[in-house]
Amino acid sequence: MRVTLKSWDPAPIAPEKWFLCLGSEGRGRGPCVGQDKHTHTHTHTHTHMQMSFRATWSLVLKKVGPGMRGMHSPGSAANSEGKMPPYTNYHAQRSYPMPDEPFCTELNAEQRALKEKEKGSWTQLSHAEKVALYRLQFHETFAEMNRRSNEWKTVMGCVFFFFGFTALLIWWQRVYVFPKKPITLTDEWKAQQLQRILDMKGNPVQGLASRWDYEKKEWKK
């Protein structure tokens, strides 16, 4: 039978929603519901709506972001005993692709049967079974875990927003706060000042006066 990627690939969580569903995926503990593509999607959406507020709030408290990867080292001894899943973030790590602990630990009867079958010859497994076993062991495929995101657009947008806001602040300051410019910044004064510096040959070696042609009374070409 023809195998295509799309036949088993449940729709991954859209990257732009990652900051809303922190904590709702990646929690492999507990039953891994329905590897079948329809129920998987629906369940996922349902749980992520349910869990998004609690998950986000608890993560805000823990100050989690993409940068929290380093705090819990994946596959450490403490992790393997306790309740935390091996992937402590929703996002699997390219640099730590194969932790010792499987993604799903509580298996239903059907999944346990499949694990038994895995102990035999792998040539007996159908493609769908192999995929199911993969999904039990790992949360995401490499393609899924390495997907691009639209985070950069958010970042650039915020950067430009703050640029603009700062520009507004500075404009307000120029109008209402800054004092008058001193007389020495007028063009006339600057010209007289420059003439005086050239007359006294200030910095004649490599600096300003060295660039003035005293015979022709003009800047050197």
Added chain:
Amino acid sequence: MAYPFQLGLQDATSPIMEELLHFHDHALMIVFLISSLVLYIISLMLTTKLTHTSTMDAQEVETVWTILPAIILILIALPSLRILYMMDEINNPSLTVKTMGHQWYWSYEYTDYEDLNFDSYMIPTQELKPGELRLLEVDNRVVLPMEMTIRMLISSEDVLHSWAVPSLGLKTDAIPGRLNQTTLMAMRPGLYYGQCSEICGSNHSFMPIVLEMVPLSYFETWSALMV
């Protein structure tokens, strides 16, 4: 004085400052080399998909990046020390001038032959003549003979100040109760500006120093007038 869009140091007026200019070029070149190397390595690290999380030891590279910086530091230290000792050479100055820092002006004493004392206050912006430099001009400049070694003795009457003239490579702290000495030797006539370089209160930025280097005969005329 400094000029617009100046990138480096002011042109040297004394031989020591020339040495310092060359040393600055040398040290800055080393700085640029190291910075560009580091920037390049950072860019490599940020643009690779490869990962390696199991480094145990790296003896060879650790040795290299210990020995190499030590060599670079020696290469910087040797010219630096050379100039440092050059500044302390015996040079038999022909003239001694004392300057005392006050809040917020300098006073100068030429007491070798006659008793010449005067204060040097900054000219306020409103009283500048057209073309003068704001915050740099003073009412009484320090007139000195050019191409002669001059001993400057620097101290303070109240708080810490620092007597600095960048184009001569001079900066010496003015410490109350202490007499600091530096040697001044200008190879060109002209006006050389400097500013107080140690925080000393509200008008710290408004007590500049202006040296007027003139031929010896002009200096003698001036000092006879001033006494």
